[in-house]
Amino acid sequence: MCGIAGVVGFDGELVAPELLRRMIDVIGHRGPDASGVYTDDPVGAGGSVGLAHARLSIIDLSGGQQPMPNGDRSLWITFNGEIFNYVELREDLIRKGYKFATHSDTEVILHMYEDKGEECVRHFNGQWAFAIWDAKRRRLFLSRDRAGVRPLFYAHQAGALVFASEIKSILAHPAVERGIDLEALDQVFTFWHAVPPRTMFKGICELPPGHSMSVEDGKVRVWPYWRLDYSHIHDRMSEEDCAGRLLELLSDATRIRLRSDVPVGAYLSGGLDSSVITALIKQCSGTRLKTFSVTFEDAEFDESIYQQEVIDFLGTDHQAVRCSSGDISSVFPDVIWHTEKPILRTAPAPLYLLSRLVHQHGYKVVLTGEGSDEFLGGYDIFKESKIRRFWAVNVDSRCRPLLLKRLYPYMQNLQAQSDAYLKAFFHVDAADLSNPFFSHLPRWELTARLKVFLSEAVKGEVRRADPYGEVKKLLPPEYPQWDGFSQAQHLEATGLLPGYILSSQGDRMAMAHSVEGRFPFLDYRVVEFAATIPPRLKMKVLNEKYILKRAAGGLVPPSVRTRPKQPYRAPDARSFFDPRTGKARHAYVDELLSRSRIEKDGLFNPLAVQNLVAKARKGQVIGAKDNMALVGILSTQLLVDQFVTNPERSTADAGN
Amino acid sequence: MPEIEQEMRQFIVDNFLFGDKETKFSNDDSFLDRGMIDSTGVLELVAFLEEKYGIKIKDNELVPENLDSISCLVRFIDRKSRATS
Numbered sequence: 001m002c003g004i005a006g007v008v009g010f011d012g013e014l015v016a017p018e019l020l021r022r023m024i025d026v027i028g029h030r031g032p033d034a035s036g037v038y039t040d041d042p043v044g045a046g047g048s049v050g051l052a053h054a055r056l057s058i059i060d061l062s063g064g065q066q067p068m069p070n071g072d073r074s075l076w077i078t079f080n081g082e083i084f085n086y087v088e089l090r091e092d093l094i095r096k097g098y099k100f101a102t103h104s105d106t107e108v109i110l111h112m113y114e115d116k117g118e119e120c121v122r123h124f125n126g127q128w129a130f131a132i133w134d135a136k137r138r139r140l141f142l143s144r145d146r147a148g149v150r151p152l153f154y155a156h157q158a159g160a161l162v163f164a165s166e167i168k169s170i171l172a173h174p175a176v177e178r179g180i181d182l183e184a185l186d187q188v189f190t191f192w193h194a195v196p197p198r199t200m201f202k203g204i205c206e207l208p209p210g211h212s213m214s215v216e217d218g219k220v221r222v223w224p225y226w227r228l229d230y231s232h233i234h235d236r237m238s239e240e241d242c243a244g245r246l247l248e249l250l251s252d253a254t255r256i257r258l259r260s261d262v263p264v265g266a267y268l269s270g271g272l273d274s275s276v277i278t279a280l281i282k283q284c285s286g287t288r289l290k291t292f293s294v295t296f297e298d299a300e301f302d303e304s305i306y307q308q309e310v311i312d313f314l315g316t317d318h319q320a321v322r323c324s325s326g327d328i329s330s331v332f333p334d335v336i337w338h339t340e341k342p343i344l345r346t347a348p349a350p351l352y353l354l355s356r357l358v359h360q361h362g363y364k365v366v367l368t369g370e371g372s373d374e375f376l377g378g379y380d381i382f383k384e385s386k387i388r389r390f391w392a393v394n395v396d397s398r399c400r401p402l403l404l405k406r407l408y409p410y411m412q413n414l415q416a417q418s419d420a421y422l423k424a425f426f427h428v429d430a431a432d433l434s435n436p437f438f439s440h441l442p443r444w445e446l447t448a449r450l451k452v453f454l455s456e457a458v459k460g461e462v463r464r465a466d467p468y469g470e471v472k473k474l475l476p477p478e479y480p481q482w483d484g485f486s487q488a489q490h491l492e493a494t495g496l497l498p499g500y501i502l503s504s505q506g507d508r509m510a511m512a513h514s515v516e517g518r519f520p521f522l523d524y525r526v527v528e529f530a531a532t533i534p535p536r537l538k539m540k541v542l543n544e545k546y547i548l549k550r551a552a553g554g555l556v557p558p559s560v561r562t563r564p565k566q567p568y569r570a571p572d573a574r575s576f577f578d579p580r581t582g583k584a585r586h587a588y589v590d591e592l593l594s595r596s597r598i599e600k601d602g603l604f605n606p607l608a609v610q611n612l613v614a615k616a617r618k619g620q621v622i623g624a625k626d627n628m629a630l631v632g633i634l635s636t637q638l639l640v641d642q643f644v645t646n647p648e649r650s651t652a653d654a655g656n
Numbered sequence: 657m658p659e660i661e662q663e664m665r666q667f668i669v670d671n672f673l674f675g676d677k678e679t680k681f682s683n684d685d686s687f688l689d690r691g692m693i694d695s696t697g698v699l700e701l702v703a704f705l706e707e708k709y710g711i712k713i714k715d716n717e718l719v720p721e722n723l724d725s726i727s728c729l730v731r732f733i734d735r736k737s738r739a740t741s
Contacts, residue, residue, distance in 0.1 A: 411695075413695045413696045413699055414695045416695075416699060417695055417698065417718065418715065418716070418718040418719055420718075420719040420720055420721075421695070421698055421718065421719065421720065424688045424720055424724075425688075425694070425695055427688075445691065446694065448691075449691050449694075452673060452674065452676055452679070453674065456678070605674075605676060607674070607675045607676070608673075608674035608675055608676050609674075610675070611670060611674040611675045612674050615671070620700075622696055622700075623694055623695070623696025623697060623700070624694065624695075624696065625694050625696070625697075626696070
């Protein structure tokens, strides 16, 4: 796994190697093993194009240096990620007469591009972000994997196209503007993430998952090469066939994700998905598997009992890191330095500690269970939506809303509610059934309430913003014909998955400590097959991930299969304020939330923030909305501080 | 009565609107419809009423008809206070 960056100058301005080195050094954490730069000028004074690479050596340790040229040096690539089926693609290419100088997957991409052009990406099974400079055509080709595992950002500013794995690298270019995109803030306070291509930074775009891009003659073109499609559900698929095929695909997805020249470990949460992956790895590999987990000091969040059951059952060599509230507050500024966007929950912070543990044990690669909840129907939001849909068909039913009690058994505040209030919170209206966002309205409406904390100036700026409209524009034309369950899955898989789970909780937390995550559930063959499984087999009545349990349940301890799903969460407001003393756990919390600082930065309403902080000091921030508000405001303030107001931090981090 | 109304309004503004006096709401506006209250908010409100007015609220009284606007709250507290005194 690695970091990439590069510049294409349009107005005859030269790209200096020093600039490329500065850009790649800022994201040195992504690839501490080696780095390199290329410019299309043999003298070395700079050229109109430059590529840079920071390497984390995983495959072909001695031969995979980048930027890498093809045989006649007419193509140069900088690549972050893995093409897991490179072994098979390489054999095909050799049969066609291509010569290989290395055993890396990087060289396979180059020859695939020579062979198939831009369409090459359709043949890749993997997780990637890369740029290829085609010197003959004077054209840069960039691409990002289907699910959005590896990041890629770009800015088309100041007579240049600047791209990189992380925004901080783009900001290291002196001509790129540093400013917060207020509409993105409005979207984060609705969906938990900005709607791509928008990012939190003005003028800096994200290449969306499943998209490629070209830069030629000063023109930038972006297009999708793949998308998720729920139009071909196999209604008559039998349970047995479905389970058999799923297990076969998952096993192969796991097998090819073990391709590595360094040892591979696994994350173990104690839940079904990571347990299944761990069991599948064990079937492929003879050596004792190393597993890693987070445990919590706070019993409300701790799953170590279940983790221990899986460890005993599968006999792994396990390491755990114990996370306290103080730990979360202590690493939170670093966490935001890496997420490069506000977060509404602290859940990424423990994963930052976890990747540190993996790094300390000398591991660079871990397999995890991400993607299962999205594609096989695990999330509570699918269950909630199913109940609300069932109820909306007969709004006057007295019995139907009683099912709401079956939701969120771990949320005590909700369980204490009367039926009348439950009905009000999950309100349905027969007319809502035709709303394309039916499943997500309660979550988005709850999150949007955080906007009460925005300053009057920001409220004014975003008054005309239309966040739902932005998402609507991205929906595929067939979307209205899909069933409600598939629609909900699509929203989750194209929204929160790349926008938060794979980025703020995924790539950015793992790469902060030079650890690469690999995700068998995100193998495109698994994803495409899952999109054909009838919803009734994904959630049987209200039994989530039923088909996965049927397919792989025998591989894990029975309790992991049968216990109710517990979402991964971490303490929020109480991580920052100790309710026993009423004090902030670290000085930065007081400073960034102080009245003067909030006024100066101008994004939030100083009075509202003061009242929220007062509540947090008393330990009275207990609800979802207040917790999200506190974490969201603090993380936004950290973002502004680190990237806009005091950007010298970027220079300080270089070379880490 | 106006005193209770004022106290309720203060509590709602401080705890659910975080002091944002710009958000105007009438005594009959539904907290639910206006997006001012969530499940935790209901429990916070109940804890406040029990402590402030020395009343005990039963489970079957935890319904929007009693708690979902300033007017509802004023009537509910009045009724409860009479019952206990």
